[in-house]
Amino acid sequence: MHRGSNASGEGWLLRYRWSPEGYEEPLPPEIAFLAAHGVTIPQLIKAKRYALLWGVTPSEALLALGFMDEEAFYRALAAETGIPLLPADIAVSPSAPYDLGIRAGIVALQPNRRHLAFAIAPRGSAVQELLLRGPKLARQGVALVSPRRLAERVMAASADRIAQRAANELPDEDPALSARDGATKAQVISLATAVGAASFMATLAPDTMQQVVIGVISLVFLAMITVRLACCLERVPIRQRRKPALAPDDEERGDEHLPVYTIIVPLFRETRVLRQIVGALQALDYPAAKLDIKLVLEEDDAPMRAAVRAMEMPNFIEVLIAPVGQPRTKPRALNVALPLARGEFVVVYDAEDVPDRDQLRLAVATFARMPRSVVCLQARLVIDNLKDGLLATLFAIEYMALFDVINPGLASYGLPLPLGGTSNHFRTQVLRDIKGWDAWNVTEDADLGVRLACRGYDVADLPSATLEEAPMQLGAWMRQRARWMKGWMQVCVTHSRMPLTTARALGGAGSLGVLTMAFGTVATALGYPLFAALAVIAMTRLVLNGGAVPVSSMADAGFAALALVVFAAGFVSMLLPPVIGIARRGPWRLMLYVPLLPFYYVLVSVASWRGLAGLVTSPFTWNKTEHGLSARRRSLQITGSSEDLSPRRPVRV
Known part of the structure; x- marks a missing residue:
């Protein structure tokens, strides 16, 4: 086994002699350093292989396979890069766009005694880049946090904005497309006028009014009946007849074509x-x-x-x-x-x-x-x-x-x-x-x-x-x-x-x-x-x-x-x-x-x-x-x- 110990993670377990024949399988530095943090070599090799199969980075595969808890992974990453973990007493800024910050994995912090300006929660390829740039970032006021904890901190800081957006983004932009404001005055007046006119006509000519109402309702019913019966004519399968595939070579390519x-x-x-x-x-x-x-x-x-x-x-x-x-x-x-x-x-x-x-x-x-x-x-x-x-x-x-x-x-x-x-x-x-x-x-x-x-x-x-x-x-x-x-x-x-x-x-x-x-x-x-x-x-x-x-x-x-x-x-x-x-x-x-x-x-x-x-x-x-x-x-x-x-x-x- 060849291993290195530099803070960037370069050289860590790049090759590991694991088979009786002496075959050496390279391990990516993105996860290789985790051997010193409780992850076994077979697990690292398996994560690398699944990363290739799925078309993701090794760290994403390792976490998805459950070989390491997310919090433990980011603690190990902080120890390897020298970047401090985000302290519990430092608050994130409530003014930044919370959704973009969480998805991008970087948010601004409120002024603090430790002079930390940003919290980052890298995913995927950003983990490998962090291993290379860790020491430099550690001197630039950056703190590390897991994506899960970052989301919790940001949502707690932006709770009022999140509640407002979730309830009112649609009606604030286009009130006509939301049920928030109920019926408009025009709708109420139109309905009242129609009911009043129908009641008045019913007293003058009840038979005629009855025929008009039945005729209008019957037309709506006939339209609905026609659509339902037309749907009965369509022959559709209960299940997909063939195995779903995007291309003939999907089986050879594995799952790298699948999106998140x-x-x-x-x-x-x-x-x-x-x-x-x-x-x-x-x-x-x-x-x-x-x-x-x-x-x-x-x-x-x-x-x-x-x-x-x-x-x-x-x-x-x-x-x-x-x-x-x-x-x-x-x-x-x-x-x-x-x-x-x-x-x-x-x-x-x-x-x-x-x-x-x-x-x-x-x-x-x-x-x-x-x-x-x-x-x-x-x-x-x-x-x-x-x-x-x-x-x-x-x-x-x-x-x-x-x-x-x-x-x-x-x-x-x-x-x-x-x-x-x-x-x-x-x-x-x-x-x-x-x-x-x-x-x-x-x-x-x-x-x-x-x-x-x-x-x-x-x-x-x-x-x-x-x-x-x-x-x-x-x-x-x-x-x-x-x-x-x-x-x-x-x-x-x-x-x-x-x-x-x-x-x-x-x-x-x-x-x-x-x-x-x-x-x-x-x-x-x-x-x-x-x-x-x-x-x-x-x-x-x-x-x-x-x-x-x-x-x-x-x-x-x-x-x-x-x-x-x-x-x-x-x-x-x-x-x-x-x-x-x-x-x-x-x-x-x-x-x-x-x-x-x-x-x-x-x-x-x-x-x-x-x-x-x-x-x-x-x-x-x-x-x-x-x-x-x-x-x-x-x-x-x-x-x-x-x-x-x-x-x-x-x-x-």
Whole structure:
């Protein structure tokens, strides 16, 4: 073994005689010095080889493999270079851009007695350069700190600015695109005028007014029915038929072509599923050194913070603390993490999610094949606790209809998609350009889908599953669905402020898609009991009259025919997507529950009316859904232990 001892690290263990044949394998100085700090020679050699396989630096590979704790690595780096570690009593400057400072790994310090001007947290190639320039930097007032500690210090110093940006960056730049300010005066006046005019006309000519209302509503319903039935005609696979690849020589090149991928997981009162989500993230088939995973916790969520501290997190998982602020919503937490994302792509997962192991690889390969206008991929959300009662079963069928039939169909026609709240994969820069999520919309995914469409971007389907947990109790289900519908109403309010501008931005097909996706969803949910009752009454009258429709004029005949067409087509469009979804994903026994869906949609309507009441009384209240309650989730043996950090779990070898 040949070794050196200069402070720059040059010459340290450049070659090591390790095989019986006497073969000498060179070790890069970037990690070679760690042999004196507890890392074994076989671990250093393994880190070097994985660095070549993944296309990263040796230090990134070593940390990702878990051969050394991040804090220990930077202590060793400080000892090797002579650069002091950042003392706990020296504060970072709160005036510098916090996001750029954290991503670049350098921030200014407040004036101090030790004359330290900057704190640095080098990553990747910057570590090798630091080893070469260490002694010089040590004389220039530079202190060393780990990236994790740097983020903690900077976010604590800039808490107020971070909270303000996360909540208000979008509405401050363009208030018309945010739900923060509610309905405009023009919208309120227009609605009041329409209601007043309709009431006045109803007193003068009730039959005519009834026909006008039924005609307008029927047109909206027919548009929605047409879109749903058209989606049923598209044949889409449940899973990718072939192994995802970017080029024919991918297997020879290894994984160096893969970009850094950011994963954001907001966690609020989710101690039950913490180990499960950490284990699921570690199990992803993606180079660990190219994972940038951020768990976002709320500052005042003491049980969650204690649970995270009690776990030994891998080096590629970072914990961010969202400063206290309003509104207390999931999109605000996502906006805290977005500016710090290092990945070319970013995906959002919920606390209870278990995504397919190859989902990130498939997303990268899909983005590579798609035009640049495709900026988001929506994976399939699949309920895995459908045996936990009737409500969970019907919820699972509803998800099959949406994510295995409707969404893939909309994507194939180039229409806007109602994004799910999880497993959305984005091009990071585009998401930053449109200012992330609207923190004031409680169904932020639906709003984001419309905003992307208005900017001319496309969303594509990703045939990869993410397992989710359905609420099992009616109360929990009702609170969750009321929040969803309240958010859809916020979408309708937000994007009808300037209807002509929105229509021009969306185009004809896009306007039809948003009309059916947003306004159609709200209208059908709110009016479902009334329309169902009218349909039953009409059918009863038809039976009692021996199949003849009692009409007094041609207009009555036309409206009766329209009502029957809407009823029949609507019934088919309600049940056909679930049937196709079950046929595609299974199990077939779920077909027995399809006849219960009309009764299930009565509950959806009740939740919608509760959402409408909430829109008036508490528009930004987030009804929290608890996870980890199902028997299946409690039995999952995903521990997230440190033993799971071996390369066979996060990477393909």
